[in-house]
Amino acid sequence: MAPLTPIPRKPPRLHPGDLIGVVSPAAAVGEDALRRGCAELERLGFTVRIGNHALDRHRFLAGTDQARAHELMTMLRDPAVRAVFCSRAGYGSGRVLPLLDFPALARHPKIFLGYSDASLLLNAFLQQAGWVSFHGPVVAGEFAGRFSPRSREHLLNLLTTGRGEExxxxxxxxxxxxxxxxxxxxxxxxxxxxxxxxxxxxxxxxxxxxxxxxxxxxxxxxxxxxxxxxxxxxxxxxxxxxxxxxxxxxxxxxxxxxxxxxxxxxxxxxxxxxxxxxxxxxxxxxxxxxxxxxxxxxxxxxxxxxxxxx
Incomplete structure (x- = not known):
């Protein structure tokens, strides 16, 4: 049985005060839930930058494919942004996959967090760019008020020390x-x-x-x-x-x-x-x-x- 190759690169860990970029690569998101989730990230000690197009609406999507892909690439390639978290999932991540420059991303691994429809992005970053990626809570979901203390502690330890629950x-x-x-x-x-x-x-x-x-x-x-x-x-x-x-x-x-x-x-x-x-x-x-x-x-x-x- 052949293992996955090559071994994925790991992104740099998060530190208190680091800048987290929030993007909407899929479905449109409600502003109130997004703001609550960002406030929770700030309460946890991070700085937050909401993408310029994170609250856009184009049909059922958070903006056009081109706008969503451009914003995602911009956040991932900005050295000041230490991690990128999805606002929500829903539907639409698959539409941006062909628009992403994976060879460019491969040079600089970065924490990327999301789940559900964002599974497409998580596994593409793993297989196409060669990074470890993180399947887990979204900003307008769990961070906005549906987080258990144990799950939150596991995530924070995972991203800041590399080790959550054993x-x-x-x-x-x-x-x-x-x-x-x-x-x-x-x-x-x-x-x-x-x-x-x-x-x-x-x-x-x-x-x-x-x-x-x-x-x-x-x-x-x-x-x-x-x-x-x-x-x-x-x-x-x-x-x-x-x-x-x-x-x-x-x-x-x-x-x-x-x-x-x-x-x-x-x-x-x-x-x-x-x-x-x-x-x-x-x-x-x-x-x-x-x-x-x-x-x-x-x-x-x-x-x-x-x-x-x-």
Whole structure:
């Protein structure tokens, strides 16, 4: 099983007073929630710069593709900006991928934080620019008032010291085993859209994290079947699912969803776990994509094996 190569570069860590840029690479965002989230970042000791186009609206998007891509590139290439956080997700990150200059970005890794639709950007920065990226809370979401103290502390430690919680627990084992690999993944319904594009995941040797929200079990079946038939489940080291909030279907019985997942992974020998508290709803613990982790479905823990920042 070939590992992901080359080894991703780690961005510089955050320090008190550092400037965080806030961008809207996808859907339009509400101003009140964005302002509350920025105020929380300032309360935590950082300086905040909201992008000039972060509150733009173009149909259902936060401005045109060109404007969103330009603002994202500007923030990522500005040496004064020490990290870039997404205002929210929604839809639209995939539209800007072809407009980004990944070779230029590869020279200067930077903390980039987001989830859901931003999974497209997180994995593109990992695979196209070669950086570690951070799957986790957004400014107009968790920072605006839906943050548990434990999740916030984990994120801050991860970004300022490179080490958050040593491991995260999950409640269900679907296939027993222990495996190590580089962590990648994110929102299932978003990641499946990369198949057949230059931004499809290279899953070889990876620990694949998959989560989603509000998708019925038959849709989860369809998306996992698509990944399986595309060969993206063949050479994994392991799989860990998030809490899959709202994905139980009309009966609200987890047995149906779990049977779908068990069936689709029945031919593989690697470990499969379920219920990691990351992604939509719940505590949304931050995950450093591109770093090496250990998945142990016997002890039901995902362990972080290296620092996430320099």
């Amino acid at each position: 491991h995260l627990s999950f409640p269900l084992t679907l296939r027993e085993g222990v495996a190590e690999g580089r962590l990648l993944g994110g929102c299932l319904s978003v990641l499946v859209t990369t198949l057949g594009t230059p931004f499809a995941l290279d899953t070889r040797g990876a620990i694949l994290f998959l989560e989603d929200v509000g998708e019925k079990p038959y849709r989860i079946d369809r998306m996992l079947t698509h990944l399986k038939q595309a060969g993206q489940l063949d050479d994994l080291a392991g799989v860990i699912f998030g809490e899959m909030s709202g994905c139980l279907g009309e009966t609200n019985d987890p047995a149906l969803l779990l049977s779908v997942i068990n069936d689709l992974f029945s031919g593989y020998s690697y470990p499969v776990g379920f219920g990691l508290p990351a992604g939509h709803h719940g505590e949304n613990f931050a995950l450093p994509l591109g770093t090496t982790v250990r998945l142990d479905t016997r002890l039901q823990v995902l362990t972080f094996l290296e620092s996430a920042v320099e």
